[in-house]
Amino acid sequence: MREEISLYQRKLKLSNNLMEIYPFIEAETEDREEKRRIRNLNNAGFHVVKSLEGYDFSQIRFPESLQLHNIESLSFLEKKENLILYGAVGTGKTHLSVALGVKAINQGKKAVFYRVHDLINQLESEDIKKANKVHKKIAQADLLILDEWGYLPLHQEGARLLFDIISLCYESKSIIITTNIEFGRWKGFLFDEKLTAAIVDRLVHHSHMLIFTGKSYRMTNSLMK
Known part of the structure; x- marks a missing residue:
């Protein structure tokens, strides 16, 4: 040599x-x-790249277990902890989740982004290689972002596939979920009560909930007044 x-x-x-x-x-x-x-x-799957620069955190209620500096430093990733971003439509949940994913990538980590129904559709593909590619991509990531959690109901197979993904990530990586559905209504879109309980159990164990209390940014800034 x-x-x-x-x-x-x-x-x-x-x-x-x-x-x-x-x-x-x-x-x-x-x-x-x-x-x-x-x-x-490029491989993360972000529809639009976002940044934390200028982001308004004033309309977010943080739990005692997690403060703003923990979010900005991405310390929750090192601990394999999850974030549940809960609030009305248009309050900045997706923006924050993507911005955190981008920051993680800029720090040398891997993040992947899926809208829940897009993820299920890919996992249900008749092309086995396509489904396996999704599993591999998630397995290799440090952060999985699941957007629009609960916006549309799942059927039984879709709920099972989602459970498999949550189980794959449990205590091995962080998950960020954006949702406007409270825990008590998750059974309404996850189809099965036992699956719902199993998913909630795995997510809640290492999770922090951020509550978005503001008004819809899109409605506030709409051209249609």
Whole structure:
């Protein structure tokens, strides 16, 4: 290996002095990390990339177990903890979830984003390779974001597939859920009472709930007054 390194140094006209080589190694490392970051960002599945810059947290009620600095530092990811973002439509839940996913990727982690029904449709695909690819993508991620939780009801098979995903992630990675449905109504879209109890049990164990109390941003800023 030493001979090969010496050969490459001669071909590239690089010095044997490590201090002179260091800038090239540093630049190559940074280039690879940036390419990995862009690749992870493109593969995350975000419909629109969002940022925490300028985000208004004033209309969010935080639990005692989690404060704003814990959110911004992504410390919940290191602990494999979950966030449940609960509130009315248009109050910034999806924006925050995506912004946290983007920040995680910028810090060298992997995040994936799915709307719940899109995820179930992909898992139910007749193409087994497609479904396996989804499982692999989630298994390799540090953060799974499930958007629009409870917006549309699931059938029994869909609920079972969702349970499998939650079980896959349990205590191995963080999950962020955005929903406008309180726990007591989850059975209405998860179809099965036992499955609902099992899913809630796994999610609640390591979760923090953020309650969004503001008005719909889209309605407030609508052109139709």
